[in-house]
Amino acid sequence: MARLVIALGGNALQRAGDEGRWEEAVRRMRATVGPLAELVRGGHQLVVTHGNGPQVGALLRQNELGEGEVPPQPLFVLGAASEGEIGLLIQQELEAGLARRGIRGTVVTVVSRMEVSPSDPGFQNPTKPIGRFYPASEALRLRRRTGWTLREDPAHRGWRRVVASPIPRRWLEGEVVRSWLAARPRTPWIPVVAGGGGVPVVRHRGNRYRGNRYRGIDAVIDKDRSAALIARTVGATALVIVTDVPAVAIGFGGPAPRWLGALTDRELAGHARRGEFAEGTMGPKVRAVLDFLRAGRGRAIITDIPSLGAALRGRAGTRVRPARRLPKR
Amino acid sequence: MARLVIALGGNALQRAGDEGRWEEAVRRMRATVGPLAELVRGGHQLVVTHGNGPQVGALLRQNELGEGEVPPQPLFVLGAASEGEIGLLIQQELEAGLARRGIRGTVVTVVSRMEVSPSDPGFQNPTKPIGRFYPASEALRLRRRTGWTLREDPAHRGWRRVVASPIPRRWLEGEVVRSWLAARPRTPWIPVVAGGGGVPVVRHRGNRYRGNRYRGIDAVIDKDRSAALIARTVGATALVIVTDVPAVAIGFGGPAPRWLGALTDRELAGHARRGEFAEGTMGPKVRAVLDFLRAGRGRAIITDIPSLGAALRGRAGTRVRPARRLPKR
Numbered sequence: 152m153a154r155l156v157i158a159l160g161g162n163a164l165q166r167a168g169d170e171g172r173w174e175e176a177v178r179r180m181r182a183t184v185g186p187l188a189e190l191v192r193g194g195h196q197l198v199v200t201h202g203n204g205p206q207v208g209a210l211l212r213q214n215e216l217g218e219g220e221v222p223p224q225p226l227f228v229l230g231a232a233s234e235g236e237i238g239l240l241i242q243q244e245l246e247a248g249l250a251r252r253g254i255r256g257t258v259v260t261v262v263s264r265m266e267v268s269p270s271d272p273g274f275q276n277p278t279k280p281i282g283r284f285y286p287a288s289e290a291l292r293l294r295r296r297t298g299w300t301l302r303e304d305p306a307h308r309g310w311r312r313v314v315a316s317p318i319p320r321r322w323l324e325g326e327v328v329r330s331w332l333a334a335r336p337r338t339p340w341i342p343v344v345a346g347g348g349g350v351p352v353v354r355h356r357g358n359r360y361r362g363n364r365y366r367g368i369d370a371v372i373d374k375d376r377s378a379a380l381i382a383r384t385v386g387a388t389a390l391v392i393v394t395d396v397p398a399v400a401i402g403f404g405g406p407a408p409r410w411l412g413a414l415t416d417r418e419l420a421g422h423a424r425r426g427e428f429a430e431g432t433m434g435p436k437v438r439a440v441l442d443f444l445r446a447g448r449g450r451a452i453i454t455d456i457p458s459l460g461a462a463l464r465g466r467a468g469t470r471v472r473p474a475r476r477l478p479k480r
Numbered sequence: 481m482a483r484l485v486i487a488l489g490g491n492a493l494q495r496a497g498d499e500g501r502w503e504e505a506v507r508r509m510r511a512t513v514g515p516l517a518e519l520v521r522g523g524h525q526l527v528v529t530h531g532n533g534p535q536v537g538a539l540l541r542q543n544e545l546g547e548g549e550v551p552p553q554p555l556f557v558l559g560a561a562s563e564g565e566i567g568l569l570i571q572q573e574l575e576a577g578l579a580r581r582g583i584r585g586t587v588v589t590v591v592s593r594m595e596v597s598p599s600d601p602g603f604q605n606p607t608k609p610i611g612r613f614y615p616a617s618e619a620l621r622l623r624r625r626t627g628w629t630l631r632e633d634p635a636h637r638g639w640r641r642v643v644a645s646p647i648p649r650r651w652l653e654g655e656v657v658r659s660w661l662a663a664r665p666r667t668p669w670i671p672v673v674a675g676g677g678g679v680p681v682v683r684h685r686g687n688r689y690r691g692n693r694y695r696g697i698d699a700v701i702d703k704d705r706s707a708a709l710i711a712r713t714v715g716a717t718a719l720v721i722v723t724d725v726p727a728v729a730i731g732f733g734g735p736a737p738r739w740l741g742a743l744t745d746r747e748l749a750g751h752a753r754r755g756e757f758a759e760g761t762m763g764p765k766v767r768a769v770l771d772f773l774r775a776g777r778g779r780a781i782i783t784d785i786p787s788l789g790a791a792l793r794g795r796a797g798t799r800v801r802p803a804r805r806l807p808k809r
Contacts, residue, residue, distance in 0.1 A: 172551045209550045210561075216549060217542035222501045228565050232539075235564030236557050238591050239679060239696070247693035257656050260591035262567050327586050327669045334663040340656045350568060364576035367568070 153388040154332070155190065155463075158378035158439075159183065159201040162395045163456065164237060171209050173240075180240050183393075184248035186459040191339070192252050195463075196332065198385055199241060199258075202374045203233040203347030211282045226281070226314065227350050227367035234262050234346040241343045256339040261328060264365065265319035265349035265372050265380070273315030279371045284309030315370040317351060319377045323365065325384035332385055345381060348372030375439035383446050389463075390443045390451045392436050397458040399437065399469040401427045413465070415474035416444040416451075444473050482523075482717040483661070484792075486516065487707035487768075488530040491724045492785065493566060500538050502569075509569050512722075513577030515788040520668070521581050524792075525661065527714055528570060528587075531703045532562040532676030540611045555610070555643065556679050556696035563591050563675040570672050585668040590657060593694065594648035594678035594701050594709070602644030608700045613638030644699040646680060648706045652694065654713035661714055674710060677701030704768035712775050718792075719772045719780045721765050726787040728766065728798040730756045742794070744803035745773040773802050 163183040169175045190197060207229050214223035224232075238260025249256045267273075277300045285293065290301045290310030301310045328342055351372050352365035375392055382390040400408040401422050411419070420441055428434040433453075440451040454468030462468030492512040498504045520526060536558050543552035553561075567589025578585045596602075606629045614622060619630045619639030630639045657671055680701050681694035704721055711719040729737040730751050740748075749770055757763040762782075769780040783797030791797025 170551050173554055173557055213542040213546035213550050217545035220545060221538045221541050222499050224565070225502055228502055228568065231564040231568040232561035233564070235560040235562070235567075235591050236553070238564075239557065239560040239593070242591070242593070243681070243694060243696070250693055257653060259653050259656055262564050262571070262589035262591065264568070264571070324586060324588050326667060327588055330663065331660050334659065338655060352572075364579055365572060367572070 153194075154196045154198070154385060156198045156200065156378055156382040156385065156387040156390050157187065157190075158375055158390070158392045159199065159241075160392075160394045161202045161204050163201065163393065164240070165205045169205075171205060176237075176240055177244065180244040181247075183456050184241075184245045186456055187245060188248035188252050188254065189460055190463065191249060191254060191256065191341070193463075196339075197341045198328075198332070198381060198387070199245070199341060199343045200345045200374060200378050200381055201237055201241065201343070201347070203230065203237055206233045206237055207347060208282070215282070225367060226369040226371075227352075230347050230350045231262055234260065234350070237346050238262075238343045245341065254339070256341060258341045258343060260343040260346075261324055263345035263349040264323040264352045264367075265345065265377055266321040266323060266365065267317035267351045267353060267368070267370065267372065268320060269353045269368075271315065271317035273317040273370065277313040277315045277370075279314050279316040280304075280311040281314055281371065282312050284311055286310070316373055317370050319349065319351075319372050319380050322349065322377070322380055322384050323352070325381065329385050345374070345377045348374040348377040373435045373439070375436050376442065379439040379443040382443050382449065387443075387449055389449055390440065391459070391463075392439065392451070392453045393456060393459065394433075394436060394453060395455055397455050397467060399428070399433055399453050403427070403429075403433070411469045413470045413472070416441055416471055417474035419471050440471050444471060447473060483525045483527070483714060484519065485527045485529065485707055485711040485714065485716045485719050486519075487704055487719070487721045488512065488528065488570075489721075489723045490531045490533050492530065492722065493569070494534045498534075500534060505566075505569055506573065509573040510576075512785050513570075513574045515785055516574060517577035517581050517583065518789055519792065520578060520583060520585065520670070522792075525668075526670045527657075527661070527710060527716070528574070528670060528672045529674045529703060529707050529710055530566055530570065530672070530676075532559065532566055535562045535566055536676060537611070544611070554696060555698040555700075556681075559676050559679045560591055563589065563679070566675050567591075567672045574670065583668070585670060587670045587672060589672040589675075590653055592674035592678040593652040593681045593696075594674065594706055595650040595652060595694065596646035596680045596682060596697070596699065596701065597649060598682045598697075600644065600646035602646040602699065606642040606644045606699075608643050608645040609633075609640040610643055610700065611641050613640055615639070645702055646699050648678065648680075648701050648709045651678065651706070651709055651713050652681070654710070658714050674703070674706045677703040677706040702764045702768070704765050705771065708768040708772040711772050711778065716772075716778055718778055719769065720788070720792075721768065721780070721782045722785060722788065723762075723765060723782060724784055726784050726796060728757070728762055728782050732756070732758075732762070740798045742799045742801070745770055745800055746803035748800050769800050773800060776802060 210229040242258040245258045351370040398410045402408045451471045454462040458467035539558040571587040574587045680699040727739045731737045780800045783791040787796035
């Protein structure tokens with residue numbers, strides 16, 4: 152039985168033109184769960200993780216619009232809220248997809264925290280824009296009042312808050328979830344973990360706290376990077392990154408893109424070094440794949456929902472295996 | 481080792497006069513976790529559940545204030561969001577409380593759903609007010625547009641949405657959590673479950689879904705009632721309801737209240753029949769205790785945080801044991 156970590160992209164939940172209504176998200180998720188349930192039917196053990204971009208954006212905006220009456224919550228708290236909301240959605244719809252195939256199973260959402268380093272370079276130079284655009288005067292006021300970092304948008308649409316996108320170092324709930332996966336309860340269960348990359352926390356050492364303690368920090372962890380850490384933590388056979396294209400391409404957007412099928416991590420790293428993968432789109436996914444394969448075990452797949460089953464049978468998607476390392480002379 | 485289900489009341493998180501800021505909630509929780517961590521040090525296994533009244537109220541209000549730009553989410557989705565938010569708070573602070581005592585442990589939030597019956601009498605006659613007051617004209621418009629039930633406030637402050645408060649029948653994640661508690665991972669872990677009573681769901685049988693499937697429904701489940709179901713599900717030694725008074729009193733609010741110490745469920749039920757416990761305050765807690773003890777095993781305690789340790793040693797709080805049932809002749 153293979154243990155698969157499935158990282159669902161934003162498209163599984165919301166698409167361009169969607170307003171963000173619950174019923175829309177239910178519809179999107181219904182189109183996603185079929186191929187996932189087929190994997191369970193095929194005997195695979197799944198661990199699901201997912202993005203939260205549009206959902207946390209909506210929560211941020213509601214916090215802003217309600218500010219006059221309701222104290223806004225920190226970004227990391229909104230992350231935990233989105234883990235609850237989206238987790239519930241995946242639980243309901245994936246269980247329904249299993250039930251349609253005659254499979255009893257419980258999908259369980261575990262709110263997840265990711266330890267990041269306070270000295271992560273991301274905190275010195277935050278680059279991840281979140282929330283809405285502000286005029287320059289309001290941006291200045293906000294900076295003074297909140298201590299936020301705000302940057303002018305390159306396309307001159309205004310100023311925007313930017314936060315760090317630090318690398319996740321440790322999944323705090325990971326050891327417990329791994330032990331549960333090993334225990335195998337009577338009815339199969341599928342964990343949904345670290346939505347939106349998980350809640351970023353830093354370890355706090357201070358006089359008031361003997362021992363260790365974590366506090367939340369406003370940042371956005373790349374969910375594919377977290378997926379790679381989750382895959383290492385649970386000893387996954389494969390990391391599967393589900394996105395909106397059937398495979399990775401080189402020369403993407405050009406006249407003759409070449410879709411990548413089976414290749415080694417060394418080959419994929421070569422393409423990355425040649426600048427084939429854009430920062431906002433395929434770059435982080437490729438980095439997550441290389442990060443997972445560096446640990447030396449498991450494979451990785453990048454594909455979309457319609458190609459998912461075929462990709463696992465080696466007939467679609469981009470499938471990355473570790474290059475055989477020659478022993479040093 | 482005793483297995484305790486601890487139900488934290490709203491006071492553990494937010495008090496009268498608090499605005500609902502995260503830092504306030506952190507401060508409140510810090511005052512709560514000490515006695516809980518002491519129980520862990522004493523060898524007890526904890527399962528924590530909690531209310532969400534003020535938090536879900538704030539989310540509702542933000543949804544309302546942002547409605548012009550961001551589609552509001554259904555009430556049951558806000559419930560899941562509050563499980564994430566408050567769960568994170570309890571995780572962070574309870575782990576810190578354990579660390580201060582030299583105990584390593586992971587606190588894990590499991591988003592929880594409670595199955596309720598669509599024919600629960602609560603749905604025919606909703607009584608639980610939520611959200612803000614509306615003038616009569618707006619209440620009529622809302623009723624037409626949303627299908628909500630709205631009732632005029634007895635104190636004439638306006639109209640308010642009312643939802644059902646159905647009885648929880650099954651905790652969907654319960655079997656899985658119970659199996660985890662039995663497995664005993666290497667580091668101790670403490671589950672936080674069913675915040676705000678859990679997300680109410682009803683079983684849906686339809687042609688589109690072979691097998692079973694659950695859908696969320698807008699309702700508010702009494703968190704103490706859910707705590708009783710959780711205690712039965714995990715086979716708790718004791719159900720501990722933490723509130724803002726050190727014990728249950730009869731003649732409460734009168735000239736000579738009598739605080740109840742040790743008593744049987746039969747005696748407690750007698751006081752309840754005589755109308756000693758008000759509906760909005762002690763009534764639901766007493767009902768939850770009687771509900772748990774009816775299952776025939778375990779004990780129950782109602783107390784506050786400062787008295788918690790003494791109550792477990794039999795020296796404070798209201799401590800309810802099952803009456804010995806005489807065999808029928």
